[in-house]
Amino acid sequence: MEQFFNPESIAVIGANDKPNAIGSALMDNLIQGGFPGTIIPVNPNHETVRDLKSYGSVVHINPPPEMAIIATPIATAPDIVRQCVIAGVKGVIIIAAGGKELGEEGALIEEQIEGAAEGSGMRIIGPNCMGAMHPATFVNATFAGGMPATGNLAVISQSGAICAAILDRAAAGHLGFSHFVSIGSMLDVDFGDLIDYLGNDGSVRAILLYMENLTNPRKFISAARSVSRIKPIIVLKSGRSEAGAKAASTHIGAMAGEDAVYDAAFKRAGIVRVPSLARLFDCAELMAKQPRPAGTRLAILTNGGGPGVMATDTLSEYGLDPAPIPDEICAQLNDLLPPYWSRSNPIDILGNATVDRYAKALDICLSTREFDGLLVIMVPQDLTPPEEVAKTLTQIAKRKRIPIFACWMGGKRMVEAIKILDEADIPTYETPERAVRAFMYMWEYSRNHELLSQVPPKLSNELYFNRDQVFRTIYESFEQEVDLLNELKSKKVLEAYGIPTCPSVLATTVEEAVEKANAIEGPLVMKLLSPDIAHKSDANGIHLDLRNDDDIHRAFTAIMEGAKQFNPEARIDGVSLQPFIAGADFELFMGAKQDDNFGPVLCFGSGGVLAELVDDKTLGLPPLNRLLARRMIEETQIMPLLQGFRNSTPVELEKIEELLMQLSQLIIDFPEIVEMDVNPILIKDGKPYAVDARIMLQRVENSNAPHLVISAYPQHLERHDLTDMQWPLFIRPIKPEDAPLFEELFDTLTPTSIYYRFFSVVKSLSPEILARFTQIDYDREISFVGLDENMGKERMLGVANILGEPDGRRGEFSVLIGDPWHGKGIGAKLLLQCLRIAQERGMEIVWGTVLAENKYMVELGKKLGFTVKQGDDPSEYKLTIDLNTAKL
Incomplete structure (x- = not known):
């Protein structure tokens, strides 16, 4: 991307001197913006443009420009792109519209542009775009006026x-x-x-x-x-x-x-x-100018009661109240303010507040660590110049440690004050509502960041998956040309992945139904089985609490008649019989569906017949761990009930987490499953039972194509091995749940080993660092751990990884081995496994920086085929290996 933002030369193809022409505007913006590099107009019909020599084609320019802007009709773009490839241009911006947004003809032109650039490594921004700007290098490669x-x-x-x-x-x-x-x-x-x-x-x-x-x-x-x-x-x-x-x-x-x-x-x-665009700006301004909040404890300082109430009402939309005022702060405010001040947050310093009162109240509010943010509100009043209060706020805010933002309400009387605040990087908002919402968006990011750093706990029990059984069920269905699995087959799939179901049996005649019903203890449920009727209740296809032969006869007859009335052409496989679970505590729903953009999407929420009407659901993307599964559960309205509301029995939430993780793994393993409903899941005595399910299948044309938008744990890369020193080693990709093992590994390191790895003194691992090492993206990072399983529990002996650069062609390696296991050949095995995977993925160069005194790593690099050269710093070596030629 560098050629778009820091180029030494730019060609404008289609440059001209015509007023109001895009080629003219682009030339003006580059020149007037102060671009210090070379600007080269390209137009075969002009000898000069803006007194600069014009070329007939980009191929005639020597040396070639780093970037070219194509400001000609889109029909000419394929040929011009081809010329740019021949010339050696690194990046092209295509301004013109008329591509795929106009239909097949435009889509064909875009295909021709792609074909012209294919294999060249040249990057293209557009078409149908305005261009790019980089104010720091005075690049205004757009037709928008002004930098x-x-x-x-x-x-x-x-x-x-x-x-x-x-x-x-x-x-x-x-x-x-x-x-x-x-x-x-x-x-x-x-x-x-x-x-x-x-x-x-x-x-x-x-x-x-x-x-x-x-x-x-x-x-x-x-x-x-x-x-x-x-x-x-x-x-x-x-x-x-x-x-x-x-x-x-x-x-x-x-x-x-x-x-x-x-x-x-x-x-x-x-x-x-x-x-909305307004909230994008409100949020962006606060992000750009203020530190992130550590929490939601907002203090509101105002000289008007009404605006304080407006801010409070907006906080309540998020389920929050203004932060309580600490006793010592309240005492200080009592000494400062008139006796009839609000004595709560919002802190109303009253309509006659002077500049001095504002200053002292601000000092008091910023002296405590009990607030995570401060909103200062001012409404115009005759006694206090708003610009003087603004100046005071800018002085006090210089020692800020929490986000400070303002709401100066009014019109022309506030213009100068707002200008003072803007210049001091204190965001100002027209209304209290906008100010509070900006703060809450900022907190949402802080919370997201915190969640990304949390370590997911392990499950109490390992989950078991019978992939072979599901594979057989799916491909038997394909052979029978069935794409909608009935309840019985769907339940078999669920059971194979450990999801508890209510056992069911098939009956195809009323006599068979009576016979099988007598073999099941207790009242029964009878349900229609038809690949052509997805929702049984629509066809009177569910009958509950059947207690004798007469009930079975009546239910069977009603189901067959209801199915025929609902869809005379429907295929009927029979009915299912299962025990009737009476008095369930809750009904839940979970499922999955293939999305055109994001692949399989998981769904969880309240279940039963009214699931669609209630619309209490949350969505998530696989793969899931316990933390992500719990987050999905917590986002539903039924969560308080699951925890045990009043006299209701609480659910074992870990069991629900397991259900979602099992569903996630099923969808990961079988892209043939394009839709699944498990509804309802009855909760009885705190335990879940899937009592009905349906699964929609579709053949997968390319089984090697990734069907997930987030790469799943690559279990197929797990292997058992011996080092050259015959040390047994279990080598596998790192997992998010490995954080405790990684901490134990860190505790075995001497200060020297820590310095060799981190190039600095590190005494402990923060949650952010732990997450950085263990919660990796398997698409862009290769990280293997070596485990010793001989001690009765897992112990991490070392870790090696390669962090890929965005283009996927280069990557940086690192190795960390616990001090007790140096010299055992563990580092060589782990790094070699990383290099092999990188080579399989088409990575070309792997490199790393090693301190000169780290002779172990230097020798390891030589052993594996790295070239070793002194770095720019004499105390460092740079190790590089070319995977195009390496024999691993």
Whole structure:
């Protein structure tokens, strides 16, 4: 991406001197923006443009430009891109619209552009875009007039119109940007590419997205999960409503996915979603100018009671109250304020508050650690100049440790005061509601960051999965040309993955039903079995509490008649009989469905006949661990009941977590399952029973294609081995649950070993560091641990990993072996396994930096075929291996 933001030379293809022409605007913006490199106009009909020599083609430019902007009609783009490839241009921006968003003809042009660039390594932004800006290097490669101020926010937008609105609004609010990119149709460069790039740029504090659709969801989620650990990503995703989704599809040429699934995906990736452009700005300004809150304890300081109530009401929308005032703070405020002050939060310092009263109240509020944020509200009044209060706030806020933001309510009397606050990086909002919502979005990111660093606990029991049984069931169904498994077959699939079911038997005649019913103890349930009737209750296909032969006769007859009336052509397999579970405590639902964008999506919530009407559900993406499963459960309205509300029996939540994890693994293992309903799951005496289920199947054409948007644990890479010293070793990819083992490994290290690995003194591992090592993205990182299982419990002896760069061609390795096990050959085995996997994935170069005194690692590198050269720092060596030629 570097050629788009820090190029030494830029060619403008289609440059001209015509007023109001895009080629003219691009030239003006580069020149007037102060671009220090070489600007090269390309237009065969002009000898010069803006007094600069013009070339007939980019192939005639020597040396070739690093970047080219194509400002000609899109029909000419394939041939121009081909010329750029011949010339050796590294990056191209295609401005013109008229691609896939206009239908088949435009899609064909985009295919021709892709074909022209294929295999060249040249990157393309667009088409149908505004271009890119990088204020720090004076690059304005857009047709939008004016360069924004330099700041720490990066913006990526699919819509050029939204880009223009953001730029205009930012200028009015004194908001600056580090990068500004309009990516249009994303023929090549997409959200994932840019998030990866911006995540590694230290000048970027937060990333803002305007999104209509995704072209590569797996790449996007992978990049976002990685970057959101270190900086916030805030997205405004259009197309929430069905009509809005259709509009987005027409505009961008790709169907937008179900909005709730986007919500689930953003949440899993640690992304904060906002519903409007106004809130995007409100949230971005606070992110750019203030520290992150550690909690939700908000203090509200106001000179008017009404605005304080408005702020309180907004907090209540999130289930929160203003933070309680500590006794010592309350005492100090009592000494300062008139006796009739509010004596609670919001802290109403009254309408006659002077500048001095504001200053002293602010000092008191900032002296405690019991607040996580401070909202300062001022309404205009004659006794106190608002600009003087603003100056006071800017002075006191210099020693801030919590986010401080303001609401200066009013019109022209507040203009100068707001300007003072803006220049001091104190965000100001027109209303208390907007201020509080911005703070809550900021807290949502802080909470997401905290959740990403939590270690998922292990289950009490290992889960067992009978994959062979499910495989046989699925492919027997394919041979019989059945794609909807009935209840009995669906339950067999669930049972194979450890999901407890209520046992059922098949009966095809009324006589068989009576016979089998007599073999089952207690009252029964009879249900219709038909591959053509998905919802049995619609066809009178469920009868409960059957106690004798007459009940069985009546139920069987009613079911057959109901099925015939509902669908005369329906195939009838018979009925199922199972014990009737009376007086269940709760009914739950879980299931999965294939989404066009994000692959399989898991669903959990309240169940039963009214599940769709109640609409108490939450979505999640596989794979799940205990922490993620618990989070899904906690997001439902039924969660308080499951915990034991009043006299109800609490559910064993670990059992529900297991259900979701078992469902997740089933969906991971079998992409042939495109839809599944397990409804209801009855909870009786705290234990779950799946009493009904249906599974929809579809043949998978390419079994090697990944069907998950988040890579699952690669269990097939587990292996048992012996080191060269005959040390038995269990080698497997690292898991999130390995954090305790990793801590134990760290405790075996001497200070020297720690320094060799971390290049600094590290006394303990923070939750963030633990998460960084153990909660990896298996798509972009290769990490293997060596375990000793001979001691009666798992013990981690060492870990090796390769962190891939965003292009997938290069990666950096590291090795860490516990001191008691140095010299056993463990490091060689682990790193060799990492290198083999990297080679299989097409990685070309693996490198690492090693301290010169770390002779063990230098020798290990030589043994495995690395070249060893002194680094830029004489105290370091750089080890490099070319996997194209390495024999591993």
